[in-house]
Amino acid sequence: MSLYAIGDLHLHYGTDRFPDLQKTDPDWVGHEEKVKRNCARLIRPEDTLVLVGDHTWGRSVTERRPDFEFIEALPGRKILTRGNHDMFWEAKHTDALRQRYKELYDGDLEFLQGSFAVWKDFALVATKGYTYEGLDTPEHAEKLVRRELARLKAGLDEAQAAGYKKIIIFLHYPPTNILERESGFTRMAEAYGVSQVVYAHCHGRARFHDSIRGMFHGVRYTLVSGDSLNWCPEKIVDG
Ligand SMILES: [Fe+2]
Numbered sequence: 001m002s003l004y005a006i007g008d009l010h011l012h013y014g015t016d017r018f019p020d021l022q023k024t025d026p027d028w029v030g031h032e033e034k035v036k037r038n039c040a041r042l043i044r045p046e047d048t049l050v051l052v053g054d055h056t057w058g059r060s061v062t063e064r065r066p067d068f069e070f071i072e073a074l075p076g077r078k079i080l081t082r083g084n085h086d087m088f089w090e091a092k093h094t095d096a097l098r099q100r101y102k103e104l105y106d107g108d109l110e111f112l113q114g115s116f117a118v119w120k121d122f123a124l125v126a127t128k129g130y131t132y133e134g135l136d137t138p139e140h141a142e143k144l145v146r147r148e149l150a151r152l153k154a155g156l157d158e159a160q161a162a163g164y165k166k167i168i169i170f171l172h173y174p175p176t177n178i179l180e181r182e183s184g185f186t187r188m189a190e191a192y193g194v195s196q197v198v199y200a201h202c203h204g205r206a207r208f209h210d211s212i213r214g215m216f217h218g219v220r221y222t223l224v225s226g227d228s229l230n231w232c233p234e235k236i237v238d239g
């Protein structure tokens with residue numbers, strides 16, 4: 001029973017609206033087949049795969065359906081967390097999303113946001129996170145960071161109240177921006193005794209080292225954006 005993670009699949013089986021990069025960049029062309037092949041090779045039915053946001057370019061239920069079917073067909077238990085491009089998913093309406101997904105498809109995907117999921121004796125806590133990337137004002141970024149820190153804290157408190165001592169955080173955005181050595185997210189991970197922080201979002205080779213990778217203040221940080229892994233899920237915990 002191992003725990004794997006990969007993010008930023010950016011699937012587009014149901015739409016032609018996706019960035020040129022995905023049509024031309026050798027790191028992206030045919031990436032779906034690589035994901036499928038690597039998952040089939042690595043992941044056993046008893047394993048769990050966390051998909052760390054930016055799942056689909058589909059804008060409607062119909063456009064998204066083939067992308068969800070692709071994910072459903074991957075082996076093991078699948079937990080989806082929320083990325084900045086997942087327009088179908090409003091943080092506050094995660095319960096409604098779960099219910100609608102069940103009603104529409106009766107599938108077995110799990111949607112995790114601002115809360116925790118249980119994997120063995122670990123609590124997996126997920127929220128989107130946020131990092132200033134120069135795309136908005138610093139003031140707006142600070143507001144989003146505060147909101148995401150509150151969501152992360154809610155998930156961590158819930159996990160602790162339920163008695164979990166082993167905790168792994170999944171963020172979509174990196175925990176620090178390129179100018180930071182630490183952040184509210186890293187300090188919160190340390191304060192709650194979290195063993196690992198897993199994040200995605202940084203894709204394109206120039207961005208793979210935007211944030212922390214490896215051990216920092218006793219916490220392991222792992223980037224799992226799909227192209228940084230050559231579309232092979234990263235093993236987070238061996239089991
Ligand atoms: Fe992405």
Ligand SMILES: [Fe+2]
Nearest residue numbers: 054083084201
């Ligand atoms: Fe992203």
